[in-house]
Amino acid sequence: MMDGKGILKGMGVTLMRFLGTYTADMSWWFKHNFSSRYYNKAGIENRMSKDARGIFTVQYPEEKLPVPEEFRFIPFLLYEEGENGEKKERCTSCGICAKVCPPQCIWIVRTSDPETGRPVPEPKEFYIDVDICMNCGLCAEYCPFDAIKMDHDYELSVYDRHARNIFDHEKLLKSVSYYASIRPANYAREEAARAEAEAAKAARKKPA
Numbered sequence: 437m438m439d440g441k442g443i444l445k446g447m448g449v450t451l452m453r454f455l456g457t458y459t460a461d462m463s464w465w466f467k468h469n470f471s472s473r474y475y476n477k478a479g480i481e482n483r484m485s486k487d488a489r490g491i492f493t494v495q496y497p498e499e500k501l502p503v504p505e506e507f508r509f510i511p512f513l514l515y516e517e518g519e520n521g522e523k524k525e526r527c528t529s530c531g532i533c534a535k536v537c538p539p540q541c542i543w544i545v546r547t548s549d550p551e552t553g554r555p556v557p558e559p560k561e562f563y564i565d566v567d568i569c570m571n572c573g574l575c576a577e578y579c580p581f582d583a584i585k586m587d588h589d590y591e592l593s594v595y596d597r598h599a600r601n602i603f604d605h606e607k608l609l610k611s612v613s614y615y616a617s618i619r620p621a622n623y624a625r626e627e628a629a630r631a632e633a634e635a636a637k638a639a640r641k642k643p644a
């Protein structure tokens with residue numbers, strides 16, 4: 437028989453959550469030197485945890501939830517930072533990423549030596565149509581030079597997709613230190629593998 441007890445119980449839970457928002461806000465305020473639990477990293481972490489109390493709407497876009505390391509959105513090209521601030525690109529324009537890309541949204545133009553016409557292992561032009569990219573990560577997976585990686589930036593809204601969402605070479609370039617900051621575990625693993633390979637190569641070259 438329906439006696440309305442379930443409805444009252446549900447409304448009670450909603451009311452407690454609602455009131456909990458204020459009590460949790462005030463308790464945070466007193467415990468954290470009169471600072472709010474909104475618009476700061478510690479507050480976001482608290483509101484995402486199982487200890488969170490009350491209603492905790494994310495105040496997007498002022499607040500953004502952190503994404504996990506393996507989150508992937510649009511690819512970017514890596515460059516090493518030279519001592520004099522020059523960008524040493526890792527990409528050799530081999531074209532493997534463009535070949536494996538399922539929706540074929542990568543275009544690469546190879547650099548050629550102006551005198552000999554022979555190919556130079558760096559891209560002259562590099563484009564990714566980021567509205568067609570399906571964020572699969574295959575380009576990053578297959579690149580033999582760790583030259584293309586998946587970014588965490590997911591904010592791509594623009595008014596003119598043709599002018600803004602076909603990323604060119606310049607727009608795609610990001611530093612290795614940026615990559616290390618968004619994917620520290622991946623970066624550490626790759627650097628360790630690189631150091632190991634170089635040590636093995638050096639050992640092979642040593643005279644017996």
Ligand code: SF4
Pocket residue numbers: 526527528529530531532533534544578579580581582583584
């Ligand atoms: S990003 Fe990697 S796979 Fe793509 S062209 Fe450059 S080196 Fe080759």
Ligand code: SF4
Pocket residue numbers: 511533536537538539540541542564568569570571572573574575576
């Ligand atoms: S993430 Fe996937 S769809 Fe996007 S450019 Fe790379 S291979 Fe292509």
